[in-house]
Amino acid sequence: MPNAISTVGLTKTFGETRALDGLDLAVKAGEVHGFLGPNGAGKTTTIRVLLGLLRADSGQVELLGRDPWRDAVELHRRLAYVPGEVSLWPGLTGGEVIDLFGRLRGDYNRRRRDDLLERFQLDPTKKTGSYSKGNRQKVALVAALASDAELLLLDEPTSGLDPLMEAVFQDCIREVKAEGRTVLLSSHILAEVEALCDRLSIVRLGRVVEGGTLGELRHLTRTAIIAETAQPAQALAGLDGIHGLEVDGARVRFEVDTDHLDPAVRRLGELGVRSLVSHPPTLEELFLRHYGDELAQEPERAARTLDSTSPPRP
Amino acid sequence: MTSLTGTVALTRLVLRRDRVRILVWIVALVVLAALTTVGIEGLFPTQAALDQTAAATQHNAAAIAFNGAPQGLDTVGGQVAFQFGAPGMVLVALMSIFMLGRLTRGEEEAGRLEVVRSLPVGIHASTLSAVLTVAAMSLTVGVLTAAVLIAQGLPTAGSVVFGSSLVLVGLVFGGVALLAAQVTESTRVVYGVAGAVLGAAFVVRAVGDIGDGTLSWLSPIGVAQKARPFADERWWPLLLLVVATVLLVVAASALAVRRDLGAGLLAPRPGPPAAAPSLGHPLGLAFRLQRGSLLGWGAGVLVMGIGYGWIGPTVDAFIGQNKALAEMLASAGGGSLTDSYFASSFRLMALLATGFAIQSALRVRSEETSMRADMVLATPVSRWRFAASHLAVACAGSVIMLAVAGLAAGLAYGLAGGGMQSVPRLFVAALVYAPALWIMVGLAFALDGLVPRLVGVSWAILAACVVEGFLGAVLGLPNWLSDLSPFEHVPQLPAAGLTLLPLVVMSAVAAGLMLVGLTGLRRRDIGRI
Numbered sequence: 001m002p003n004a005i006s007t008v009g010l011t012k013t014f015g016e017t018r019a020l021d022g023l024d025l026a027v028k029a030g031e032v033h034g035f036l037g038p039n040g041a042g043k044t045t046t047i048r049v050l051l052g053l054l055r056a057d058s059g060q061v062e063l064l065g066r067d068p069w070r071d072a073v074e075l076h077r078r079l080a081y082v083p084g085e086v087s088l089w090p091g092l093t094g095g096e097v098i099d100l101f102g103r104l105r106g107d108y109n110r111r112r113r114d115d116l117l118e119r120f121q122l123d124p125t126k127k128t129g130s131y132s133k134g135n136r137q138k139v140a141l142v143a144a145l146a147s148d149a150e151l152l153l154l155d156e157p158t159s160g161l162d163p164l165m166e167a168v169f170q171d172c173i174r175e176v177k178a179e180g181r182t183v184l185l186s187s188h189i190l191a192e193v194e195a196l197c198d199r200l201s202i203v204r205l206g207r208v209v210e211g212g213t214l215g216e217l218r219h220l221t222r223t224a225i226i227a228e229t230a231q232p233a234q235a236l237a238g239l240d241g242i243h244g245l246e247v248d249g250a251r252v253r254f255e256v257d258t259d260h261l262d263p264a265v266r267r268l269g270e271l272g273v274r275s276l277v278s279h280p281p282t283l284e285e286l287f288l289r290h291y292g293d294e295l296a297q298e299p300e301r302a303a304r305t306l307d308s309t310s311p312p313r314p
Numbered sequence: 315m316t317s318l319t320g321t322v323a324l325t326r327l328v329l330r331r332d333r334v335r336i337l338v339w340i341v342a343l344v345v346l347a348a349l350t351t352v353g354i355e356g357l358f359p360t361q362a363a364l365d366q367t368a369a370a371t372q373h374n375a376a377a378i379a380f381n382g383a384p385q386g387l388d389t390v391g392g393q394v395a396f397q398f399g400a401p402g403m404v405l406v407a408l409m410s411i412f413m414l415g416r417l418t419r420g421e422e423e424a425g426r427l428e429v430v431r432s433l434p435v436g437i438h439a440s441t442l443s444a445v446l447t448v449a450a451m452s453l454t455v456g457v458l459t460a461a462v463l464i465a466q467g468l469p470t471a472g473s474v475v476f477g478s479s480l481v482l483v484g485l486v487f488g489g490v491a492l493l494a495a496q497v498t499e500s501t502r503v504v505y506g507v508a509g510a511v512l513g514a515a516f517v518v519r520a521v522g523d524i525g526d527g528t529l530s531w532l533s534p535i536g537v538a539q540k541a542r543p544f545a546d547e548r549w550w551p552l553l554l555l556v557v558a559t560v561l562l563v564v565a566a567s568a569l570a571v572r573r574d575l576g577a578g579l580l581a582p583r584p585g586p587p588a589a590a591p592s593l594g595h596p597l598g599l600a601f602r603l604q605r606g607s608l609l610g611w612g613a614g615v616l617v618m619g620i621g622y623g624w625i626g627p628t629v630d631a632f633i634g635q636n637k638a639l640a641e642m643l644a645s646a647g648g649g650s651l652t653d654s655y656f657a658s659s660f661r662l663m664a665l666l667a668t669g670f671a672i673q674s675a676l677r678v679r680s681e682e683t684s685m686r687a688d689m690v691l692a693t694p695v696s697r698w699r700f701a702a703s704h705l706a707v708a709c710a711g712s713v714i715m716l717a718v719a720g721l722a723a724g725l726a727y728g729l730a731g732g733g734m735q736s737v738p739r740l741f742v743a744a745l746v747y748a749p750a751l752w753i754m755v756g757l758a759f760a761l762d763g764l765v766p767r768l769v770g771v772s773w774a775i776l777a778a779c780v781v782e783g784f785l786g787a788v789l790g791l792p793n794w795l796s797d798l799s800p801f802e803h804v805p806q807l808p809a810a811g812l813t814l815l816p817l818v819v820m821s822a823v824a825a826g827l828m829l830v831g832l833t834g835l836r837r838r839d840i841g842r843i
Contacts, residue, residue, distance in 0.1 A: 051692050053840040073696045081692035087685050089603060090500065092585070092593075099589030100599060104693035125584040129499060140689065153692075 002065070004029040004151055004182040005050060010059035011206075012045055019045040021206035022059070027184055027199075032177050034193035034200030035186040042206040043186040044084060047155050050184075051081060064151060077106065080144035084156040084186070086136040090129025094122055094139045101143040113146040119168050134160035145172050152176060152183045158192060170195055222255040224279040225264070230272030239264055250274070320435035324443035328417060336451055339409045343402065344458040346781060350398040351466045353788040354390055364388045371396075375629040376655035379520040379622065380662065380784075382536075383527060386545025391468040395476050395543045400516070401784040403535050405777075406455055406480050407487035407512050410448050414488045415504040417444035419495035422576055431575060438567055445488065445563060452484030472544035475552070479538035482555035486534040487512060489562025496569040499578040506610040513614045513666065517621030524625045534558065596695050596703035603681075604674055604707045608714065611670035615663055615715050619722025622659040623740070626727040629655045652732075653809040656740060659723065661801060664747035665780050667715035671751045672772045674708035675758040678835075679769045683842050697836050705759060705828055712751035720744025736808075743807035749820035750800040754779075756827025763834025 005027035012020040027033040052072035102108030120138045202210040233252035241260025256264045368387035386392025421427040460477030494507040519536035522529030530536030540551040592598040681687040724737035758772035
């Protein structure tokens, strides 16, 4: 399948700050692609380059087979965007803003709009100045989801939504996916990415540091196991991939690299398992470990990136 | 006084973040006062020269309408108060309005006040820190101006009264802005309301001073001038301004505790659930977003046009009393005094309308910094259409402002006894300023396209044009410098004839500037940078 989004070696600096540092990203057509990273990793900058709002300093970028800087207008007929920080015109109502974006885009589906308003429980007669962050986000989401765009660029679209609305959002994205459309979902809500995404890219300091399907990334994770065994479990200590082994009489706790799970469990079985609790590897753990390690190693550099969420302001 | 806890810390924060802005305002105003004084000393080197101009001004209704009642004009101090008083007070008032609006409603609108108020900070602390800052700025301007005048050898009493009148006008308009900030939710509207009050104060004073002076007591500027600096000073009118300031601040704080943070007193009403058909393209959006601004500035221009038109016939009457002056003016300028009066009036109104033009052109920038442009530009709307839509509103709106000014002045002049046959003439006299306004639109937008962080310079350029227009002669500016102001190249209708060439050239320059801005905008990154 062709790539809906492809960037190679993308760089972008704002003064002293290197926001993108050779970012490679490939999003296949028809997939929901998770774009993960801590604050300031370069997610928003990437999306704004993809929108043609920023011009990359170097590297190649292609969106639906075209150049987002040069062909912005043509491309924007085929995509919809939800910014992370939705700021609207305080004097217009939510309904007016949604209609406006629909008409500017040109593929406006009135019925879908009304349906989405109901699902997201948004009052279209209120002025956007009186909306909460979550409600402003709903306006942008309804405007984007009411379109027929083949590509959705969503920048942390649910950071202001409550859990009920988060569920509605997830339903909507599944419908979008079922229609064969492509979604780039930037997020740091891991449960959301886990629930929705086919593949994901983890970005850090302006580079994609890990990418693949959730399954492919599981090799980077560890499974936590708590068991009671008939014989003391000290023998596990000799195995590869075992971490943090604690034996307390018959009880044993340890973590095991997911690709060493099989030998560990076999060995455990030989010891006579009486009870077993295992925590499957979560994305959260993967994420924390990835960043936890590197943050610990490079506190200074990491601290610097945390300040570089947005371009420097005057 | 727990309601004031944290005032000192917040004042220090204000001084830190706005130090450049504060310094620029103060230095610019004081330097202007100093240059005006030096200029007047050069302009009238002898007592005979002063006596002559004093006698002439007595009967110059136009000068009275723009500057104030003639008092002590046979002294250098009296001339300084006359020439610098009105523009100086307007500038100090604008300083107060912009600073206060920005520090109160601006902070609230940006959501920063919410964070501040979550700290152990009193409910009035942030407001008080803003008031203190603005009061200190006005005070500094007044004290330094008085010091400069005294250093120039002007009488101490007059200098102090004049300095004090600047301080108090600053305070009163700070109070007006503070009150406006309680009533409305938008900083832009605060500026609009307070600016309209300032405009009304200017016009009411003009009408009052042309008449018997009673009406001028309704205007803070008029009241300040009643303190008669350099002409047997009296202090008590200034006390009225102190009282007015106190009342405004008390009223504002009474309102402040009655409303919610972030809200105005007028609750927002629900609006239409769906957009009107006009709100479906960038031009419709630009017009909708600028509608309020158009109405606000339009009202200001309308009031000014009516005021100056209404005074028009009086200008004729004034000349009737002084045949020699009328003959002198007629032989010098060719036109009648009324014509040159209207030429100056329209220049003033055109400068006011330029405020709209710049604000409107800078809408392109404010849409960008608020990140709203991101969402528009992520639709199939090109940067060209996005910017051109706002520029179209700016350019067309400029013409509308001038048309309103011309019609209002013409009709008011006609109704007041000047004769309705002047209406078309005055209408055209106002409209010829359109290319000058377009140049200012172009300048603001060119800055946006090329060096977006310096768009604020557009306002400094307007201020320079205002100073050049009001004080150019007094300051003795060299011709090349005066000629930089586009307003210098507008044919002075109805006093002078209509010449098309400068208008065509200026329109071309304006178009060129807009093209430069557009090219810049298409090449650079969109965002807060």
